[in-house]
Every structure is written in C-alpha cells, then in structure tokens.
Amino acid sequence: MSGNSSSSTAIIMKLFPLLSFLFFTLGTVLSNPQRYESIFNFGDSLSDTGNFxxxxxxxxxxIGKLPYGVSFFQHATGRCSDGRLVVDFIAEAYGLPYLPPYLAIDNGHDFKHGVNFAVAGATALDPQFFKELKLESLLWTKDSLSIQLGWFKKLKSSLCTTKQDCDNYFKKSLFLVGEIGGNDYNYAFFVGASIKKLRAFVPVVVDAITKATSALIEEGVVELVVPGNLPIGCSAAYMTLFQSPNKADYDPKNGCLKAFNSFAKYHNNQLKRALEMLRQKYPHARIIYADYYGAAIRFFHAPRHYGFFNSTLTACCGGGGPYNFNNSARCGHIGSKACNNPSAHVNWDGIHLTEASYRHIAKGLISGLFSTPPLSSPL
Known part of the structure; x- marks a missing residue:
C-alpha cells in the first residue's frame, strides 16, 4: 500500500506542471471570450442606442432627457434605460467601443467596429401588416426589421468590397438579430387583443426573424445571436394593464402573470425550432439562441441573489400605482419620478429593464449559461 501511495504521489508531482498549465489555460479561455473585431445589432428599444x-x-x-441615462452616462443617450444595455455589455466584454447608431454615421462616427441598426418601437413585421389590422397608428416607428436589414445592405459596400474581403471581415464579426418581435405583440396586447388571437401571429413573427437571419447569412455573415422574448408577464406595464382579481392568474413563485409568460415561452419555443432548421440549412454558420427569458426570470425567483432589494415587479421610474406604472404619467413625464437607486430594481420604466438587469443578462449570455451554442465558444 505504501509503495503504491509513493508511486502515485510521484506521478502526481510529475503531472503537476501540466495540470497547472491546463487549469491556467482553461481559466484564461473562460475569462477571455473569443475576440470579435466588430458587432452589428438589429432590434428594438431593448438595444437601440440612439436611432429612434x-x-x-x-x-x-x-428618452432624450434625464432620468434616462442617469446611472452610467449621466445624460440621456436615446437608450431606453437608466444606463447601459445588453449590447453595450457585450461590446465591453470583447473590448469594443459602444455601437454608434446607424443614423449617426453621417455625423462622423467611426463604424469599422460595428453599427447599431436597432430602433425603439421597431417590429419584426412590416408596417403594412399592422395597417391591415388597423393598428398602424400605434407604431412608434416604421423602421421595422426589414428596413434595418436594408440599412445594413446599404452599408456593406463601405465595410468590404470583394467576396474575400467580406468573408475575412465577417469571420471576425458578431451579429445580434434582436431581441425583435416583442413589439409586434405589445402593440396588439395593449389595445385588447387576446392571447388566443396573438398565438396565431407567432409563426408569422418568427418567420420574419428567421428570414432576416437567413438573409444575413446569405450576405456572408457566419456568427449570429438571435434572442428570444423576455418574461413579459413580469413587467410592470403588463402587471398594471392586465391586473386580475383571480389569484390563479398569478404565478405563486414570483407573482408574475402566468398566461403572458406562457405566451413568451411559446414564442421562444417556436423561434428555437425555426433556428434549428436554419442550422441544418446553413451548417457553416454559428446560429446562437440567446435565452433572455431564462436569464431574466432568475431575478424574479431569487432577486436578492442578484442584488435586487426592491420589489422586482415595481418600476423604478414611474407615476405611481401598485407597480409604479401609470400610463398617463410614464417615466420622464410630468407626475413621474425615478427611484434613488435604480441598481436595486429589475424594472426601469415599466416596460424596459435597468442597467443592472441588463448586465446580468449579458453575463449569462457571454458565459454560455444562456446562449445555445455558447456565445463564448470558439468557431
């Protein structure tokens, strides 16, 4: 026994330098995710950095004045939050500057490290779809996903000229396709459309997202992140607009509206299936599903674990009411005010999340915990 023990010890001592090297290398890989030289983003208010x-x-x-932007930039930037967004944290993680909005390029912005095409209020479907439903007047913007895709195609010739140039450039680029699609449902829900009716919209919305993803791959893009929807049943806006006297409508685990969260999960499952089909069609591309729902629902299940010490269902900035969301005194309007410590809140203005929430979501994606395949894994 003692002889075997001595022999084992000797082997371990010989292997120790190798093991130390392996652990060091693994730690380096995990702490330094794959480098990208540029990021391009499409979407809505969850990632708009100024286009709207x-x-x-x-x-x-x-959104063009305080308290928007109060926590990090100390001034409004056009972001629908108190500070940075998921796309900002992803840029930081890969050592890249914050993405300039596409509409600011003519103002002298350098865009070699990427561009943000997202517009607050944007939809995955074109305005014509909503016009036929007589909902067009509700749209904040007509700069839908297809318009944003057109902006990219217009810009492409400034990024690369030959196919080889484009292939080399896009191999080092990350494309974020959304989150997009949430507004397609919001506009309809907020004027009284039923969940049953909107479930019929889901395949159409998902098809628009996957077609845009496919179009980017056809343009030479090889690495794309496509996020799903957030748990909308936990947002202060939905909690306020769809209050119910029936306790059974609320999830006992977190107090959120079960039916709306189930709807978000339905959209996400449809999107995941569609992305799997795209992976089979384009095996050379890395199509990553970003689980925004999973990354965010943690805050409502165990808020204190993530530093949220105020009610997770109450907006930081608003005009009163049980969830501090008042449609006639929304954040930034007369009659509203912002809380003193946004970082202790999940929800910023009833619809959008705080910088603190977005930081945790971004960390979940970059670590690979909520990205499939993992965002941090090499090509």
Whole structure:
C-alpha cells in the first residue's frame, strides 16, 4: 500500500506542471471570450442606442432627457434605460467601443467596429401588416426589421468590397438579430387583443426573424445571436394593464402573470425550432439562441441573489400605482419620478429593464449559461 501511495504521489508531482498549465489555460479561455473585431445589432428599444431619437420620431421623446441615462452616462443617450444595455455589455466584454447608431454615421462616427441598426418601437413585421389590422397608428416607428436589414445592405459596400474581403471581415464579426418581435405583440396586447388571437401571429413573427437571419447569412455573415422574448408577464406595464382579481392568474413563485409568460415561452419555443432548421440549412454558420427569458426570470425567483432589494415587479421610474406604472404619467413625464437607486430594481420604466438587469443578462449570455451554442465558444 505504501509503495503504491509513493508511486502515485510521484506521478502526481510529475503531472503537476501540466495540470497547472491546463487549469491556467482553461481559466484564461473562460475569462477571455473569443475576440470579435466588430458587432452589428438589429432590434428594438431593448438595444437601440440612439436611432429612434435621431429619426425624429416624437412618440416617446422623454428618452432624450434625464432620468434616462442617469446611472452610467449621466445624460440621456436615446437608450431606453437608466444606463447601459445588453449590447453595450457585450461590446465591453470583447473590448469594443459602444455601437454608434446607424443614423449617426453621417455625423462622423467611426463604424469599422460595428453599427447599431436597432430602433425603439421597431417590429419584426412590416408596417403594412399592422395597417391591415388597423393598428398602424400605434407604431412608434416604421423602421421595422426589414428596413434595418436594408440599412445594413446599404452599408456593406463601405465595410468590404470583394467576396474575400467580406468573408475575412465577417469571420471576425458578431451579429445580434434582436431581441425583435416583442413589439409586434405589445402593440396588439395593449389595445385588447387576446392571447388566443396573438398565438396565431407567432409563426408569422418568427418567420420574419428567421428570414432576416437567413438573409444575413446569405450576405456572408457566419456568427449570429438571435434572442428570444423576455418574461413579459413580469413587467410592470403588463402587471398594471392586465391586473386580475383571480389569484390563479398569478404565478405563486414570483407573482408574475402566468398566461403572458406562457405566451413568451411559446414564442421562444417556436423561434428555437425555426433556428434549428436554419442550422441544418446553413451548417457553416454559428446560429446562437440567446435565452433572455431564462436569464431574466432568475431575478424574479431569487432577486436578492442578484442584488435586487426592491420589489422586482415595481418600476423604478414611474407615476405611481401598485407597480409604479401609470400610463398617463410614464417615466420622464410630468407626475413621474425615478427611484434613488435604480441598481436595486429589475424594472426601469415599466416596460424596459435597468442597467443592472441588463448586465446580468449579458453575463449569462457571454458565459454560455444562456446562449445555445455558447456565445463564448470558439468557431
């Protein structure tokens, strides 16, 4: 026994330098995710860094002034939050500057490291779809996903000229296709459309997202992240607009509206199936599903674990009410005010999340915990 023990010890001592090297290498890989030289983003208010304001839209002008931007930038930037968004944290993680909004490029912005095409209020479906449903007047913007895709195609010739140039450039680029699609449902839900009716919309919305993803791959893009929907049943806006006297409508684990969260999961499952089909069609591309729902629902199940010490269902900035969301005194409007510590809140203005929430979501994606296949894994 003692002889075997001595022999084992000797072997371990010989292997120790190799094991130390392996552990060091693994630690380096995990702490330094694959480097990208540029990031391009498409989407809505969850990732807009200024396009909505630059477009001259007037539907939601308060995002152009404080308290929007108060926590990090100390001034409004056109972001629908108190600070940075998921796309900002992803850029930081890969050592890249914050993405300039596409509509600011003519103002001298350098876009070699990427561009943000997202517009607050944008939909996956074109305005014509909503016009036929007589909902067009509700749209904040007509810059839908297809318009954003057109902007990219217009810009492409400035990024690369030959096919080889484009192949080399896009191999080092990350494309974020959304989150997009949430507004397609929001506009309809907020004017009284039923969940049953909107379930019929889901395949159409998912098809628009996957077609845009496919179009980007056809343009030479090889690495794409496609996020799903957030748990909308936990948002202060939904909690306020769809309050129910029936306790059975609320999830006992977190207090959120079960039916709306189930709807979000239905959309996400449909999207995951569609992305799997795209992977089979384009095996050379890395199509990553970002589980925004899974990354965010943690906050409502165990808020204190993530540093959220205020009610997770109450907005930081609002005009009162049980969830501090008042449609006639929304954040930034007369009659509203922001909390003193946004980082202790999950929800910022009733619809959008705080910088603190977005940081945790981004970390979940970059670590690979909520990205499939993992965002941090090499090509």
């Amino acid at each position: 304001l630059l477009s001259g839209a007037v539907a939601f002008p308060v």
